[in-house]
């Protein structure tokens with residue numbers, strides 16, 4: 438399959454999930470963002486971004502979903518904020534949330550690989566959070582996009598699920614969990630069990646494609662595009678919403694990581 442066929446399939450799957458997530462979390466999010474200064478980010482993300490410095494920075498959030506993280510960044514003092522996501526349904530939710538919060542953030546529907554050149558060199562910070570990189574069929578091209586969006590000296594902040602998690606089955610109740618996949622797997626995972634990780638409803642979804650990117654692919658992707666890595670940490674806590682049981686193991690696995698890099 439071509440890159441655009443994978444991303445079109447994933448768009449359909451995320452559009453199916455949008456009303457299901459909305460039913461579960463939207464009223465609560467609307468109420469939360471009506472409070473001035475509301476921040477939905479956890480402590481690790483907040484500290485990572487504050488260490489870069491958000492004051493008046495132009496920020497683009499790739500795979501922004503319903504905008505709750507970018508709106509939090511705006512409340513932490515960022516300047517121009519632009520969220521980009523492939524799902525029509527989630528972009529619409531992000532716009533509604535932004536209006537309810539009274540925050541001036543832009544949300545646009547684009548495939549990451551087709552972001553128009555008008556955005557090039559516009560941003561001080563590109564943000565990637567929780568569950569975004571695995572939807573990218575070509576990780577190298579993805580970092581190419583990150584770099585073209587940044588101004589010289591601009592920052593990249595990633596807070597992601599650890600790729601080691603792709604070796605396990607999220608439905609495996611065993612502790613310790615059983616190894617299921619090679620860390621060096623190259624084929625995408627194909628799934629039709631839907632994305633309702635809030636309401637847990639079962640439905641046969643459009644096929645969606647998840648790509649395992651090893652930690653070295655992420656690091657090398659940054660280096661190949663001239664980004665200098667300034668910070669890298671691994672954590673024992675789960676940010677995925679699906680591997681929380683792994684936190685209860687006696688022997689800890691790395692479940693998440695932060696990486697901060699800078700364009701020369």
Ligand SMILES: C[S@@+](CC[C@H](N)C(=O)[O-])C[C@H]1O[C@@H](n2cnc3c(N)ncnc32)[C@H](O)[C@@H]1O
Nearest residue numbers: 444451500502522523524548549566567568572
């Ligand atoms: C799990 S969410 C992660 C975003 C956010 N951190 C969150 O927790 O909601 C993944 C998002 O990536 C978006 N996405 C997937 N493939 C994409 C692509 N090729 N271009 C832009 N957005 C994409 C989906 O629509 C979805 O909103």
